[in-house]
Amino acid sequence: MLAIASTFKSGEPSLRVLLDEIHKGSIQLPDFQRGWVWDDDHIRSLIASVSLSYPIGALLTLETGGAGVRFRPRLVEGVRLGDVPAPQLLILDGQQNMTSLYLSLRSGSAVATTTDKGKPIDRVYYLDMARAVSPAEDRLDAVVSIPPARKLLSDFNRKVDLDVSTPELEYRTGYFSPWRCCSTPSGCRHGGAATPSFIGTTKPSSISLTRSRPRSSNAFSSIAYPPSS
Numbered sequence: 001m002l003a004i005a006s007t008f009k010s011g012e013p014s015l016r017v018l019l020d021e022i023h024k025g026s027i028q029l030p031d032f033q034r035g036w037v038w039d040d041d042h043i044r045s046l047i048a049s050v051s052l053s054y055p056i057g058a059l060l061t062l063e064t065g066g067a068g069v070r071f072r073p074r075l076v077e078g079v080r081l082g083d084v085p086a087p088q089l090l091i092l093d094g095q096q097n098m099t100s101l102y103l104s105l106r107s108g109s110a111v112a113t114t115t116d117k118g119k120p121i122d123r124v125y126y127l128d129m130a131r132a133v134s135p136a137e138d139r140l141d142a143v144v145s146i147p148p149a150r151k152l153l154s155d156f157n158r159k160v161d162l163d164v165s166t167p168e169l170e171y172r173t174g175y176f177s178p179w180r181c182c183s184t185p186s187g188c189r190h191g192g193a194a195t196p197s198f199i200g201t202t203k204p205s206s207i208s209l210t211r212s213r214p215r216s217s218n219a220f221s222s223i224a225y226p227p228s229s
Contacts (some may be wrong), residue, residue: 015050018059018150019106021089021100022076027061028087029095032072036099039114040123040145043100047125047178048139051132059094078107105179110148122148126164126175144175 014094022028038046062071064087073087077099103111110122119186123145140168144162146152152162164175 007081015101015105018098019102022102023077023079023106025079025081025085025091026087027091028073028075030090030092032071033074033091033095036077036096036103038096038100039116039118040121041116042096043104043111043113043123043125044141044143044145046097046100047104047127048143049126051143051178053141056097057094059098060092061089063089064094064096076102078109078111079130107180124148124150125179126170126177129174129176132176160191 104125109125112122126144128142131137150165154161164170
């Protein structure tokens with residue numbers, strides 16, 4: 001009987017590393033992938049799950065550069081680059097999760113999404129830390145989406161219910177923006193002050209990577225990462 005050699009290897013890249021690779025264009029999408037379509041409720045649920053290190057599904061990627069079929073790549077939604085590099089990996093499955101995480105945690109811009117009724121809205125995301133650390137609260141209720149001005153208004157925009165438009169107001173109200181953990185090499189810092197850790201630097205979300213390398217085609221990678229509740 002012929003011996004069958006394994007072509008799989010595993011590792012555990014951090015979510016921050018994956019988002020950085022998307023930001024640099026090292027991880028892209030094949031052009032045949034459909035567009036990103038998630039609404040505000042889906043994004044909030046995903047952030048809540050990741051903050052609790054819950055599994056959120058699987059990420060399947062294709063390593064480029066092989067002798068097999070070549071796909072035309074395109075950048076992940078929200079990535080803005082002057083000179084676009086050739087990608088090292090293409091996302092085949094899991095793009096809705098990864099695009100949502102990139103846009104909300106790493107892009108540095110408001111997320112152009114929709115309500116559950118399909119109305120276009122722009123949102124940035126925060127954790128209400130008092131609710132996030134309370135065992136009596138549902139973590140989803142602690143994830144708050146706010147317009148890009150970072151103010152929640154009522155009474156025909158005449159009353160300010162929440163204002164987190166400056167770092168000082170964020171600290172005073174106890175609202176924490178998770179993107180700080182994924183947007184700077186030093187981690188959760190803003191204005192020189194440390195903020196609570198949302199995503200660890202080594203194994204946040206228990207991401208595991210399994211990669212196979214077919215003999216005559218591109219190599220596949222399968223990453224199981226923290227997923228939606």
